[in-house]
Amino acid sequence: MxxxxxxVRLAQIWLTAGAVTGAxxxxxxxxxxxxxxxxxxxxxxxxxxxxxxxxxxxxxRWFVLETGRDNWAARHRPPRKQHLVVAIVLAxxxxxxxxxxxxxxxxxxxxxxxxxxxxxxxxGQ
Amino acid sequence: xxKAPFFVGYLPVPRDLRVFLWIxxxxxxxxxxxxxxxxxxxxxxxxxxxxxxxxxxxxxxxxIELTPLPLLHVTExxxxxxxxxxxxxxxxxxxxxxxxxxxxxxxxxxVSGVLLERGDLDMLQLRGGQGGLRxxxxxxxxxxxxxxxxxxxxxxxCDGKCLAGAMRPGRGLAHKACANLCLTGGIPPxxxxxxxxxxxxxxxxxxxxxxxxxDAAYDRVGQFITVEAEITRHGDLLVMAIDPxxxxxxx
Numbered sequence: 001m002x003x004x005x006x007x008v009r010l011a012q013i014w015l016t017a018g019a020v021t022g023a024x025x026x027x028x029x030x031x032x033x034x035x036x037x038x039x040x041x042x043x044x045x046x047x048x049x050x051x052x053x054x055x056x057x058x059x060x061r062w063f064v065l066e067t068g069r070d071n072w073a074a075r076h077r078p079p080r081k082q083h084l085v086v087a088i089v090l091a092x093x094x095x096x097x098x099x100x101x102x103x104x105x106x107x108x109x110x111x112x113x114x115x116x117x118x119x120x121x122x123x124g125q
Numbered sequence: 126x127x128k129a130p131f132f133v134g135y136l137p138v139p140r141d142l143r144v145f146l147w148i149x150x151x152x153x154x155x156x157x158x159x160x161x162x163x164x165x166x167x168x169x170x171x172x173x174x175x176x177x178x179x180x181x182x183x184x185x186x187x188x189i190e191l192t193p194l195p196l197l198h199v200t201e202x203x204x205x206x207x208x209x210x211x212x213x214x215x216x217x218x219x220x221x222x223x224x225x226x227x228x229x230x231x232x233x234x235x236v237s238g239v240l241l242e243r244g245d246l247d248m249l250q251l252r253g254g255q256g257g258l259r260x261x262x263x264x265x266x267x268x269x270x271x272x273x274x275x276x277x278x279x280x281x282x283c284d285g286k287c288l289a290g291a292m293r294p295g296r297g298l299a300h301k302a303c304a305n306l307c308l309t310g311g312i313p314p315x316x317x318x319x320x321x322x323x324x325x326x327x328x329x330x331x332x333x334x335x336x337x338x339x340d341a342a343y344d345r346v347g348q349f350i351t352v353e354a355e356i357t358r359h360g361d362l363l364v365m366a367i368d369p370x371x372x373x374x375x376x
Contacts, residue, residue: 098164102167105298106298106348106349106374106375107349108169108319108349109279109319109349109375109376110319110320111319112279112319112320112351112375113319113320114276114277114278114279114318114319114320114321114322115276115277115278116274116275116276117274117275117276117277117353118274118275119274120271120272120273120274121272
């Protein structure tokens with residue numbers, strides 16, 4: 001299996017798991033954890049693309065809400081404490097990316113001259 | 126207890142925050158400008174290649190040769206493209222003209238389009254349909270390539286269209302994905318040699334024994350490489366049939 005085939009296979013597995021999760025959540029789970037969604041069906045297909053991609057998060061939130069572990073106040077508290085750290089890390093990553101790019105960049109080998117290895121048949125005779 | 130200043134976008138800026146905000150604004154403007162200049166200064170000069178729309182539409186007649194990508198050996202030229210020139214050709218966008226030119230191999234054809242030019246390198250972007258490439262009346266003179274032997278060259282494989290001026294920069298590692306798309310579309314690959322070979326800095330690239338550029342070479346597009354090749358002169362254009370087994374990334 002080549003690298004490309006592995007990536008495509010991984011994507012297929014991920015999207016299949018997302019489809020199964022979406023089918024279960026949008027038909028059963030949503031009615032169990034969100035009373036406002038009960039009886040409303042037209043909007044549910046709109047959620048399919050997102051569920052295909054972030055199905056682990058959907059499963060986790062379903063589990064938290066289903067088991068009554070949700071702390072809504074904590075969930076909506078702005079994670080401001082993390083902002084400074086994230087900003088510094090992102091700035092550092094930009095610098096590291098630029099530096100790494102410049103370090104691996106090749107220099108134009110302008111001093112290397114073309115070299116004739118063999119003459120054409122009949123040439124120089 | 127003193128109240129901390131609180132910024133609200135649609136209200137006047139609190140007095141205690143004014144100096145702080147002015148400093149931040151100045152730092153952002155100066156810092157972003159300096160960062161942009163610093164990054165830009167590390168980039169190579171993109172060169173002066175460009176579409177020469179100022180020349181107007183160019184129409185010339187010549188003999189089609191397949192290398193396997195098509196070349197036109199001009200027999201009836203004009204002021205810009207004199208007889209005796211050898212032209213590489215492309216279609217609009219990321220497409221070449223091998224399918225359109227193949228039925229006319231060895232025959233006279235009239236081509237029309239806009240010229241791309243970068244120093245000694247040029248390429249003609251043909252108009253669509255018959256207006257861009259059609260058979261011409263007359264006997265086609267024979268085209269005889271001249272072998273120049275086997276060479277070891279150092280340089281870079283690019284897509285000829287972007288390099289000639291369709292994009293700036295049209296070369297380098299950052300251009301690799303674009304270049305490979307152009308090349309798979311049938312646009313002629315061009316090798317930029319570190320130093321001139323028989324007077325030519327740019328050589329068209331093919332595979333060995335009249336084949337198209339081998340797949341292995343696509344992995345090395347945009348990198349500085351050393352490769353051995355059989356070089357042949359086709360009119361005033363050099364064509365190098367690379368040996369992919371000898372391809373190495375330059376130090």
